[in-house]
Amino acid sequence: MSNTSLHFSWHWEDTLIAxxxxxxxxxSDPDGMLLDACRRQDEGEQGVIDPFWATTWRAASGLDRYLDRVDIFNRRVLEVGCGTGHAGIAAALRGAHVTMTDGVDDPLHLVRLSLARLGLKAEVRVFRLGEDTIPGDPFPFILGSDVTYLRELWPGLLATAETHLADDGQMLLSDPQRVIGNEFREWIADKPWDYHEETIALEDDPGHPIRIMRLTRSR
Structure with missing residues (x-):
């Protein structure tokens, strides 16, 4: 079923979650939305952000499956760059208390629709990496799927972890084995973080596993 109650068309998409x-x-038309954003940027319009959030990326599916390996039940979880919210919803379905965030409003409208349809509760808010703060205690877990694809995001990502991750917490990031993910691994090597890497195979494409990057504070 398609819908246009927002300023862009959307639909319900059956997705394997938890x-x-x-x-x-x-x-409904992420490619068209990206082309429109590029056109507006070319015309000099300010403040236009590429709507990469409009697609549910494979990295979210990998992070979803990885959550079976960690105990997040009744734990507080912060998802950054949530996009359509796959990973955060997966955490909520496993009993976590989730705060779902993105740097822009549009994807959060979709997240709220999904949470309502699934009968789930989560805090949903705009949060810009390295700029905004969330009051209260730090989070035992921070999740991010496909949030390392731009070098410009890396400092903000670590600044967010410095401020919002509990001392013994874990930041769990996922990506589809992008080359730039290798660069992120090298970039973080001299930072005060311990880096551990695993892979998760997906049933629909086992030949292209998802990388899981687990970051914890160096002791």
Whole structure:
């Protein structure tokens, strides 16, 4: 079913989340939205952000599956760059208390629709990496799927971890084995963080596993 109650078209998309097919609100024409953003940028319009959030990336599916390996039940979880919210919703379905964030409003409208449809509760808010803060205690877990694809994001990502990750917490990041992910691994090597890497194979494409990057504070 398609819908245009927002200023862009969206639809319900059956998505494998926490082991079951569940409805996820998704943009109906992410390619068209990206082309429109590029056109507006070319015309000199200020403040236009590429809508990469409009697609549910494979990295979110990998992070979803990885959550079976960690105990997040009844724990506080912060998701950054949530996009359509796949990973954060997966955490909520596993019993976590989730705060879902993105740097812009548009994807958060979809997240709220999905949470309501699934009968889940989570805090949903705009949060810009390295700029905004969330009051209260730090989080035992920070999640981010495909948030290392731009070098410009890396300092803000670590600044967010410095401020919002508990001392014994884990930041769990995922990416589809991008070359720039290798560069992120090298970049963080001299930072005060311990880096551990694993891979998760997805059933629909086992030949292209998702990389999971687990960051903890150096002791």
């Amino acid at each position: 082991g079951k097919l569940r409805p996820l609100a998704a943009a």
